[in-house]
Amino acid sequence: xxxxxxxxxSTKRSRELARxxxxxxxxxxxxxxxxxxxxxxxxxxxxxHHIKGRHGEMLNDxxxxxxxxxxxxxxxxxxxREARKMKLLQ
Numbered sequence: 001x002x003x004x005x006x007x008x009x010s011t012k013r014s015r016e017l018a019r020x021x022x023x024x025x026x027x028x029x030x031x032x033x034x035x036x037x038x039x040x041x042x043x044x045x046x047x048x049h050h051i052k053g054r055h056g057e058m059l060n061d062x063x064x065x066x067x068x069x070x071x072x073x074x075x076x077x078x079x080x081r082e083a084r085k086m087k088l089l090q
């Protein structure tokens with residue numbers, strides 16, 4: 001019997017991710033020289049960090065987005081305790 005492979009994401013989640021990609025691209029295009037929002041970093045932001053996670057509506061709600069450079073994005077996720085003290089994660 002031939003098996004049907006599982007989808008990586010539900011249809012609803014796939015739509016949310018597509019909407020997120022469009023919004024993020026538009027925001028980066030509009031703010032092309034946005035600097036990193038990490039304290040005292042003036043590098044150009046290249047990534048979006050989700051302060052409260054990527055669940056449900058938080059994925060597409062810009063009030064939970066933080067534009068950040070790749071180096072500080074890795075630091076936030078590798079240093080959760082310190083990042084929470086700095087209000088970079090919730």
